[in-house]
Amino acid sequence: MTRPLVIAVDGPAASGKGTIAARLAAHYGLPHLDTGLLYRAVGQGVIAARGSLEDAGLAEEIARALDASDIAATDVLTGGEAGEAASKVAGHPGVRAALLDLQRAFAAQPGGAVLDGRDIGTVIAPNATAKLFVMATPQIRARRRWLQLQARGEPIGFEAMLADIQRRDERDAGRGAAPMVQAADAVLLDTTDMDIEAAFDAARRIVEAARAS
Ligand code: C5P
Numbered sequence: 001m002t003r004p005l006v007i008a009v010d011g012p013a014a015s016g017k018g019t020i021a022a023r024l025a026a027h028y029g030l031p032h033l034d035t036g037l038l039y040r041a042v043g044q045g046v047i048a049a050r051g052s053l054e055d056a057g058l059a060e061e062i063a064r065a066l067d068a069s070d071i072a073a074t075d076v077l078t079g080g081e082a083g084e085a086a087s088k089v090a091g092h093p094g095v096r097a098a099l100l101d102l103q104r105a106f107a108a109q110p111g112g113a114v115l116d117g118r119d120i121g122t123v124i125a126p127n128a129t130a131k132l133f134v135m136a137t138p139q140i141r142a143r144r145r146w147l148q149l150q151a152r153g154e155p156i157g158f159e160a161m162l163a164d165i166q167r168r169d170e171r172d173a174g175r176g177a178a179p180m181v182q183a184a185d186a187v188l189l190d191t192t193d194m195d196i197e198a199a200f201d202a203a204r205r206i207v208e209a210a211r212a213s
Pocket of ligand 1: 013014035036037039040083086087088090116117118119120168172
């Protein structure tokens with residue numbers, strides 16, 4: 001029997017990791033989970049319940065009730081407010097624990113899977129076949145996200161977007177629970193000067209090299 005192919009794609013916001021993960025999943029015919037959507041759904045759930053994002057108990061309760069199949073990439077979920085809320089609730093250890101089994105089960109599907117997030121290579125799938133850590137400068141990431149939000153009528157100034165990206169980086173890398181960090185055995189992919197085709201091509205070569213080793 002062929003070995004399952006599990007691909008972990010981590011990195012900061014707007015690094016290109018989501019698009020790369022989706023392209024890899026399509027290329028290898030694997031299911032894909034954007035784990036950021038889970039945290040975004042929890043943050044959005046807290047907002048909908050008119051609760052506080054600092055309320056760890058409420059966020060954990062909402063996280064426990066989540067089902068991966070309920071998560072669709074709607075405009076609300078992929079928007080700026082949900083991203084900010086996600087990065088706050090993602091710091092509660094209880095929320096991370098509540099979402100652990102669901103993510104591990106997704107990674108353990110018979111043929112394999114592609115997951116993207118912040119702690120896939122370190123916590124969720126430490127034995128993944130291939131691990132990528134995708135990054136780009138904060139300026140280029142802010143520009144990409146700014147263009148995306150602009151295109152769908154969520155106008156925000158570039159400077160505000162850059163500040164938002166930097167604040168999110170600091171929160172994600174600085175938290176005690178599963179901070180964003182490159183796994184020791186992950187391959188760094190810097191997409192600063194790459195378009196999506198070049199980034200996908202580089203990612204595919206990293207996966208092929210990891211499979212062959
Ligand atoms: O990747 P995305 O921007 O959708 O993630 C939103 C937020 O969810 C991140 O800023 C991060 O705080 C959190 N997150 C996380 N662990 C993951 C995926 C996302 O902490 N595996």
